[in-house]
Amino acid sequence: MNQAPARLRRKPSWLISKISLHAHRLLVEGLAPVGARAYHYAILATLEEYGPASQMAIGQHCGIDRSDIHAMVSELVDQGLVVQAPDPQDRRRNIITVTPAGQKRFEQLDTVLDEIQDNLVTALSPAERTQLVSLLTRVFNSHNPR
Amino acid sequence: MNQAPARLRRKPSWLISKISLHAHRLLVEGLAPVGARAYHYAILATLEEYGPASQMAIGQHCGIDRSDIHAMVSELVDQGLVVQAPDPQDRRRNIITVTPAGQKRFEQLDTVLDEIQDNLVTALSPAERTQLVSLLTRVFNSHNPR
DNA sequence: CGGATATCAGGGGTACTGAAATTC
DNA sequence: CGAATTTCAGTATCCCTGATATCC
Numbered sequence: 001m002n003q004a005p006a007r008l009r010r011k012p013s014w015l016i017s018k019i020s021l022h023a024h025r026l027l028v029e030g031l032a033p034v035g036a037r038a039y040h041y042a043i044l045a046t047l048e049e050y051g052p053a054s055q056m057a058i059g060q061h062c063g064i065d066r067s068d069i070h071a072m073v074s075e076l077v078d079q080g081l082v083v084q085a086p087d088p089q090d091r092r093r094n095i096i097t098v099t100p101a102g103q104k105r106f107e108q109l110d111t112v113l114d115e116i117q118d119n120l121v122t123a124l125s126p127a128e129r130t131q132l133v134s135l136l137t138r139v140f141n142s143h144n145p146r
Numbered sequence: 147m148n149q150a151p152a153r154l155r156r157k158p159s160w161l162i163s164k165i166s167l168h169a170h171r172l173l174v175e176g177l178a179p180v181g182a183r184a185y186h187y188a189i190l191a192t193l194e195e196y197g198p199a200s201q202m203a204i205g206q207h208c209g210i211d212r213s214d215i216h217a218m219v220s221e222l223v224d225q226g227l228v229v230q231a232p233d234p235q236d237r238r239r240n241i242i243t244v245t246p247a248g249q250k251r252f253e254q255l256d257t258v259l260d261e262i263q264d265n266l267v268t269a270l271s272p273a274e275r276t277q278l279v280s281l282l283t284r285v286f287n288s289h290n291p292r
Numbered sequence: 293c294g295g296a297t298a299t300c301a302g303g304g305g306t307a308c309t310g311a312a313a314t315t316c
Numbered sequence: 317c318g319a320a321t322t323t324c325a326g327t328a329t330c331c332c333t334g335a336t337a338t339c340c
Binding site: 167170171200201202212213215216236238239240 | 296297298299300301306307
């Protein structure tokens with residue numbers, strides 16, 4: 001794949017797809033030793049930033065499908081990292097709250113994740129990394145308006 | 147997802163993964179009307195650039211797994227876009243060759259793909275698109291050496 | 293023999309659709 | 317009633333492992 005055709009190598013979607021796949025491998029490989037998954041971090045980060053939230057809200061914030069949220073949250077519940085409780089104001093909702101153990105886990109995963117990011121963009125200088133994130137953020141925002 | 151937590155939005159791997167997912171949706175949506183798949187283009191582009199090649203070689207060039215190549219190439223054979231013939235020099239190999247119809251198809255898909263790229267990075271200026279591709283290429287190359 | 297190629301069977305993760313049950 | 321939330325069943329695609337047959 002080092003010799004991918006120029007027509008492919010020039011397409012942003014192809015580059016992004018291949019880098020995304022590699023990033024996924026780095027994540028799996030880096031998180032396996034601590035028994036975590038990337039979406040564990042995404043859910044914990046959402047709860048950290050926005051406080052206790054319904055499963056629907058978590059999914060909307062970090063881009064997880066409604067059908068997948070339940071199993072993912074259940075894994076965190078089983079590990080004692082979050083607790084689930086019905087919302088007394090609206091009994092359709094399950095309110096998910098981070099436990100102290102979940103808080104510690106989040107900080108641990110944040111460290112691991114940052115190391116993985118370093119590994120992923122190791123070829124770029126600090127200034128270039130900032131620029132890449134800036135460009136990617138604008139592309140992302142243009143497809144996720146407001 | 148417009149309001150993803152900052153901890154997530156800052157991670158290159160998260161941005162790339164979400165953009166990759168969106169790019170995939172654009173590809174599926176853009177290629178469905180012409181009955182094509184992204185890997186059809188990847189295979190045709192490889193054959194265009196390197197000439198007739200074995201399935202193994204195609205897979206290595208454009209990053210398709212050895213187990214998946216056969217079914218993908220068969221789709222192109224069924225559509226009359228490529229032909230398959232055993233290599234007389236090495237009868238283990240199936241040499242895949244683009245047909246005139248495949249050549250036309252490749253040019254058609256190239257146009258469609260370029261429109262999708264424009265759509266994907268529509269938020270960026272021409273200079274910024276070049277810069278993004280440059281940064282992504284360096285990240286890609288650092289993980290696919292030589 | 294070792295090594296490479298093609299092929300197939302199957303697993304696992306991810307994204308998604310459709311539908312049901314519950315509650316507002 | 318319509319709409320929102322949770323939950324589950326099932327589908328599709330992609331990436332990957334393992335095994336087999338064939339051939340160099």
